[in-house]
Amino acid sequence: MLIWPDGRIVGTVGGATLEERVIEDARQSLASGHGRLSKYIFSTDGDPESVGLCGGEVEVDIEVLEPDPEMLIIGAGHVAQPVAAIAHLIGMHVTVVDDRPAFATRDRLPQADVVAVVPYDAATESLDPLPAAIGPATHVVVATWGWDEPALAQVLAVDPPPAYVGLVASPTKARAIFDKLAQRGVPQSRLDLVRAPIGLDLGAETPEEIALAIVAEILAVRRKASGRPLIEARKPRQALEGA
Secondary structure, three states, X not given: OEEOOOOOEEOOOOOHHHHHHHHHHHHHHHHXXXXXXXXXXXXXXXOOOOOOOOOOEEEEEEOOOOOOOEEEEEOOOOOHHHHHHHHHHOOOEEEEEEOOOOOOOOOOOOOOOEEEEOOEEOOXXXXXXXXXXXXXXXEXXXXXXXXXXXXXXXXXXXXXXXXXXXXXXXXXHHHHHHHHHHHHOOOHHHHOOEEOOOOOOOOOOOHXXXXXXXXXXXXXXXXXXXXOOHHHHOHHXXXXXXX
């Protein structure tokens, strides 16, 4: 049986209370991003957890099916190269776009699946439509030489929005861009989706280190993880086991 986050289904695991419970548990798994093996009891003695009266039990394996992750890098500068390489290593389909033909080349970006040029007119600040489909499995990194605003305007207009939107910019620059986007009519709820500064706090300085921080944050978002050191994340569990 296939189950969507809103509860829609295709197929069945038998209907009745069992199916209702499976749908509820599956939606929780979709929200957390983690599957589970769930056990359901059929009890004849009034057990409140029972899903039926026929006796016995059944186990249901709930797996979370994710679309193939995509990376869209807008701007083919120095940070884009290692971001594309690391994203490729973790199995993402990578698209890189830039308005400069000399930068958007296969030689500079050998790990990218798609490299494309998108025309931009600096005098009018007009950007042609991005030559890449953006969907709920797309992770967008914006790092242009000067057209972050029109690029973000296109990205934030997509419905449903991308899985991740990050902007390579200082807090001051990011605020200026957000102010201009708000003037364009971009709602605050969409502006709140943009992560700026981008990436995890790794003390990154070089383009390669910055790329690692960016892709690490993207992976944490995909996996719904905290991004904390594992030794800290495991302490509560260790304390419980010790008790």
